[in-house]
Amino acid sequence: MRGVIMHAPGDVRVEDREDPTVIEPTDAVIRLTATCICGSDLWPYRGVEPVDHTLMGHEYVGVVEEIGSAVQTLQVGDFVVGSFVVSDNTCEICRAGFQSKCVHAEFVAGTIGTQAQKARIPHADGTLVATPGQPDPELIPSLLAASDVLGTGWFAAVAAEAGPGKTVAVVGDGAVGLMAVLAAKELGAERIIAMSRHPQRQELARFYGATDVVEERGEEGVAKIKELTGGLGAHSVVEAVGTQESFMQAVGATRGGGHLGYVGVNYDVQIPGIELFFAGIHTLGGPAPVRRFLPELVQLIWDRRIDPGKVFDLTLPLEEAAEGYRAMDERRATKVLLTL
Amino acid sequence: MRGVIMHAPGDVRVEDREDPTVIEPTDAVIRLTATCICGSDLWPYRGVEPVDHTLMGHEYVGVVEEIGSAVQTLQVGDFVVGSFVVSDNTCEICRAGFQSKCVHAEFVAGTIGTQAQKARIPHADGTLVATPGQPDPELIPSLLAASDVLGTGWFAAVAAEAGPGKTVAVVGDGAVGLMAVLAAKELGAERIIAMSRHPQRQELARFYGATDVVEERGEEGVAKIKELTGGLGAHSVVEAVGTQESFMQAVGATRGGGHLGYVGVNYDVQIPGIELFFAGIHTLGGPAPVRRFLPELVQLIWDRRIDPGKVFDLTLPLEEAAEGYRAMDERRATKVLLTL
Numbered sequence: 159m160r161g162v163i164m165h166a167p168g169d170v171r172v173e174d175r176e177d178p179t180v181i182e183p184t185d186a187v188i189r190l191t192a193t194c195i196c197g198s199d200l201w202p203y204r205g206v207e208p209v210d211h212t213l214m215g216h217e218y219v220g221v222v223e224e225i226g227s228a229v230q231t232l233q234v235g236d237f238v239v240g241s242f243v244v245s246d247n248t249c250e251i252c253r254a255g256f257q258s259k260c261v262h263a264e265f266v267a268g269t270i271g272t273q274a275q276k277a278r279i280p281h282a283d284g285t286l287v288a289t290p291g292q293p294d295p296e297l298i299p300s301l302l303a304a305s306d307v308l309g310t311g312w313f314a315a316v317a318a319e320a321g322p323g324k325t326v327a328v329v330g331d332g333a334v335g336l337m338a339v340l341a342a343k344e345l346g347a348e349r350i351i352a353m354s355r356h357p358q359r360q361e362l363a364r365f366y367g368a369t370d371v372v373e374e375r376g377e378e379g380v381a382k383i384k385e386l387t388g389g390l391g392a393h394s395v396v397e398a399v400g401t402q403e404s405f406m407q408a409v410g411a412t413r414g415g416g417h418l419g420y421v422g423v424n425y426d427v428q429i430p431g432i433e434l435f436f437a438g439i440h441t442l443g444g445p446a447p448v449r450r451f452l453p454e455l456v457q458l459i460w461d462r463r464i465d466p467g468k469v470f471d472l473t474l475p476l477e478e479a480a481e482g483y484r485a486m487d488e489r490r491a492t493k494v495l496l497t498l
Numbered sequence: 499m500r501g502v503i504m505h506a507p508g509d510v511r512v513e514d515r516e517d518p519t520v521i522e523p524t525d526a527v528i529r530l531t532a533t534c535i536c537g538s539d540l541w542p543y544r545g546v547e548p549v550d551h552t553l554m555g556h557e558y559v560g561v562v563e564e565i566g567s568a569v570q571t572l573q574v575g576d577f578v579v580g581s582f583v584v585s586d587n588t589c590e591i592c593r594a595g596f597q598s599k600c601v602h603a604e605f606v607a608g609t610i611g612t613q614a615q616k617a618r619i620p621h622a623d624g625t626l627v628a629t630p631g632q633p634d635p636e637l638i639p640s641l642l643a644a645s646d647v648l649g650t651g652w653f654a655a656v657a658a659e660a661g662p663g664k665t666v667a668v669v670g671d672g673a674v675g676l677m678a679v680l681a682a683k684e685l686g687a688e689r690i691i692a693m694s695r696h697p698q699r700q701e702l703a704r705f706y707g708a709t710d711v712v713e714e715r716g717e718e719g720v721a722k723i724k725e726l727t728g729g730l731g732a733h734s735v736v737e738a739v740g741t742q743e744s745f746m747q748a749v750g751a752t753r754g755g756g757h758l759g760y761v762g763v764n765y766d767v768q769i770p771g772i773e774l775f776f777a778g779i780h781t782l783g784g785p786a787p788v789r790r791f792l793p794e795l796v797q798l799i800w801d802r803r804i805d806p807g808k809v810f811d812l813t814l815p816l817e818e819a820a821e822g823y824r825a826m827d828e829r830r831a832t833k834v835l836l837t838l
Contacts, residue, residue, distance in 0.1 A: 250728075250730060251730065254755045255755060256754045256778060258754070259754020389601070390591065402771075413599070414591050414598070415595060415599060420775070423772055424772070427771030428768045428769070429769040429770075429771055431745060431764070431766075431768065432763055432765050434769065435783055436784060436785070438596060438598060438783070439782070439784070440780065441774075441780070442780045442781075443775055443778070444779070445776070445778065
């Protein structure tokens with residue numbers, strides 16, 4: 159089969175890779191219908207994270223082609239959406255809703271690599287969710303978004319306790335930030351402030367439910383959020399950038415006793431303990447337990463109540479993956495869908 | 499009146515200070531019955547925080563001597579316990595339970611200084627709580643503990659979501675850590691692991707409800723907590739030390755999706771964002787909103803259901819405050835009560 163391998167920073171190639179097969183009885187092999195490039199794939203691309211002939215890709219939708227003898231909830235031919243972290247969905251941590259910290263957790267990125275024609279998914283019952291039937295082609299982008307960016311933005315909004323009566327500020331206008339806006343809206347937030355200085359993304363944020371846009375950043379951004387919230391700060395803040403400045407902007411924008419949900423942090427961020435302490439806020443972050451939300455998100459998409467697929471603004475065939483990486487690196491695209 | 503002034507690091511003197519009077523209509527002036535020295539008073543004492551002729555003390559119980567015209571819930575002669583942070587207890591932040599971040603928040607330490615015969619307490623209705631009557635002398639230490647160490651340990655246990663079915667690990671065997679053990683027990687925790695290598699404090703931790711004691715620290719301490727929790731980590735962890743090592747020990751001891759409550763962080767702590775991210779945990783910390791818990795804590799003490807006063811292991815008259823600071827600095831005492 160064909161699949162993406164990143165040989166070194168900036169060096170993305172589509173090459174022949176061995177076809178995956180069922181190894182463990184809990185495995186499934188899927189034939190991908192679509193996959194995509196994640197903002198986090200740019201970290202190794204830019205040399206911020208190590209990379210050496212790495213199998214790329216961790217977002218995926220597709221059709222089950224083969225299942226192991228222990229797989230119970232899936233059948234060959236099912237259309238499935240999967241999480242970017244493998245989980246058994248039965249252990250104590252999974253049952254508490256933190257599937258990304260499952261005792262069998264394994265990142266799909268790097269070892270499995272779903273920017274490919276096929277993928278072997280371990281713990282298939284606990285990682286994949288079947289759609290109610292074969293989806294219309296127009297639903298594919300949205301279902302694919304559920305695999306990571308939607309699931310991650312949704313988790314961030316839940317972690318920030320977005321809900322009725324709440325003012326939610328979203329730091330970051332990338333795909334995850336936009337999905338957090340969508341989630342905050344669905345969760346019933348009263349006011350949603352998108353922090354963005356990019357006209358097209360501001361427009362998409364408003365489409366997804368943002369009621370206000372703040373262009374200022376850093377301390378000025380914090381001051382603006384306070385001005386909009388009677389001096390108190392937002393009840394709920396989502397951090398979806400992951401730099402030192404954006405993280406501290408998110409901390410500063412959260413009111414005392416408020417909730418900060420953060421879903422991306424790069425390796426250089428150092429949080430001054432004393433600033434977090436005197437902020438007096440709740441935080442919850444980490445790789446999103448997408449599997450917790452997948453059944454609900456799939457249904458919302460199936461019922462056409464949400465349209466997360468609009469975050470994809472460039473579609474390319476898998477064979478042109480290298481151009482997809484370039485487009486995202488150069489910010490010509492927010493998120494690139496790869497067809498198969 | 500007489501009161502403690504720290505002229506410089508290590509230089510504690512009891513001197514004549516001006517008698518406080520009601521200034522604002524929401525003020526009360528109280529005559530103190532007892533006060534004490536806090537672990538945090540050692541930071542300036544040791545030169546870790548700046549100090550220059552600072553009025554010391556922020557824990558206090560006493561009798562109301564004078565009230566402003568707007569004070570409604572208190573009368574002259576009432577016995578009161580107060581929080582170490584002034585709060586109006588009516589603003590939006592207070593109503594959400596975060597009185598230490600009140601829009602009128604003011605730290606009692608430094609500007610008011612309750613290591614003294616009298617103190618002016620702003621926003622008296624929102625800061626002080628009257629006891630049901632004049633307390634027996636034996637209840638004074640426990641009521642005084644409610645003012646900070648008990649209230650802070652309680653908040654930490656609540657922040658860590660200690661409760662039925664939960665395993666709670668407490669990092670730190672100082673007065674606040676011991677109070678967190680007491681709180682975890684009262685909140686119904688199933689298992690309480692005190693991290694301590696000090697025999698007398700281990701004994702007190704067991705008295706307050708610890709079911710296990712772990713002497714290891716750092717990575718070894720984390721490994722021990724995992725060993726005791728089926729490899730998962732504790733559901734709830736309290737951080738009550740505030741150093742880099744202890745904070746990261748607390749992060750490491752918390753299971754994925756678990757809750758970390760932290761109530762003391764020194765100025766040098768830098769939290770590696772990526773470690774917090776991959777831990778996948780809830781955190782809540784900061785100066786404790788003691789006022790939220792005071793009515794309940796006063797009643798528990800009044801009914802003799804809890805005995806937090808045992809954390810005081812040295813009692814001295816106010817005039818001997820300097821010796822009290824020395825005893826705590828040299829770790830000859832856990833916590834010093836000053837009589838008036």
